Amino acid sequence: MGRIFRTLCVSALLSVPLLAVASDQDTIRYREDVMKTLNEQAGVLGEMLSGAVPNDNYGAQLQAFALTASTALKAFESKVPGGKAKPAVWASWTDFSKRMTEFAQQAAAAAKTAKEQGNDAAAEDLIDATESCKSCHKQYRQEMKGDRDDQ
């Protein structure tokens, strides 16, 4: 099956516009999808850690969170303001990228610790990662009323 046909099928199935050019809208949508993924994953981890639901899959969820975190900075590399991202992201790129890199490292450390030493041992690394979320959002994210993800 040729590459174009495969892309066609996947795009159709995922309801993604085909033959899209890398427009500003695409860039913003992609960035938002990555950040929404992280937000949902943080919700899942929090629900497990609080004891609200069984934590059977905690390790896999944490690993998925760390993988997504490792991709997040890249989603901001194109200088396209919009969505919830404040223009400060690009005006203070050195600081922003340092924070995002640290966040990814903390998430990776949490996943590694959970794998090697168990879930409990990973909690401090995860606290570091969620503190990074919070302080970075305060600086670089527009707050919109009614957001669930207001950490």
Added chain:
Amino acid sequence: MGRIFRTLCVSALLSVPLLAVASDQDTIRYREDVMKTLNEQAGVLGEMLSGAVPNDNYGAQLQAFALTASTALKAFESKVPGGKAKPAVWASWTDFSKRMTEFAQQAAAAAKTAKEQGNDAAAEDLIDATESCKSCHKQYRQEMKGDRDDQ
């Protein structure tokens, strides 16, 4: 740092209610967060496959998708109707769990193929996984007007 204090910190940071009991609401919220994660991840993969955004992190995103997929069935094990899940999920549990297991296997196969043979080679496995999403949603998910995720 004690376990309770750690849990307290993480819960506070993630804005998750502390000392929550495993209520029906918790179960539904967790299930929805897992499915929303998959939806955002599918969006991310589709945006990359359609060429709308660069696919630098395609492998990591696909791996995160497969990890989340591996946890999805578990989120439905408690028989708690609500949210978008139709009661048919539990009335036809054998069929539903078979479909979810196949979906997780297809996502895992796509991630493995991408790692071993490159992104292009993984497209057919990913098509299988997204076809599974589509047919399972048709059978077991309430459709709500205005949903973006109507694949």
